[in-house]
Amino acid sequence: AAGVIQSPRHLIKEKRETATLKCYPIPRHDTVYWYQQGPGQDPQFLISFYEKMQSDKGSIPDRFSAQQFSDYHSELNMSSLELGDSALYFCATTPWGGRSYNEQFFGPGTRLTVL
């Protein structure tokens, strides 16, 4: 079965550089959530999109921005990277409606290391 795809899987950047993470939802999933998980921490919600519009905003820094495109894939853009941005970044997708609950299917994650 198709799963959520994230790219790249690993990314190494230096301080003050920029990074772009991509998430490709499962077909017919049109809601995307971005989470950041630091070492030994629980996933923290950053931002979500439904039908290409931002639907919820969590603890996303102003240095980060995100969008969802017409094919429902989403990109998380991170600028002026800091050491503390080193984390696993997951996206999770759900189909909107048509289910009794909204299980979030997680992608494999992108491990970002900022040096």
Next chain:
Amino acid sequence: GQNIDQPTEMTATEGAIVQINCTYQTSGFNGLFWYQQHAGEAPTFLSYNVLDGLEEKGRFSSFLSRSKGYSYLLLKELQMKDSASYLCAVHAPRNTPLVFGKGTRLSVIA
């Protein structure tokens, strides 16, 4: 506010049964999820409860009491591969981000 509590670490013996508890206080409730997460990997879905009671799925069962804000995940016939973190997550309003607990790191020993 949102608050989800679960034990930080637990250890259990291969073949045994272990119960991981989760208590929550959230503004709104639309279901509680349990996820398993191995180190460096994505969380994978284990169970979902929205009504009070026990949901059983193979070696895993999950229980919910909404009046007590309490859930547990029961793992039977433990295997070494069950060593992982177990995340309790609450859906407050429907179709909103999950609020995660900090996870319980389970170690299964021989």
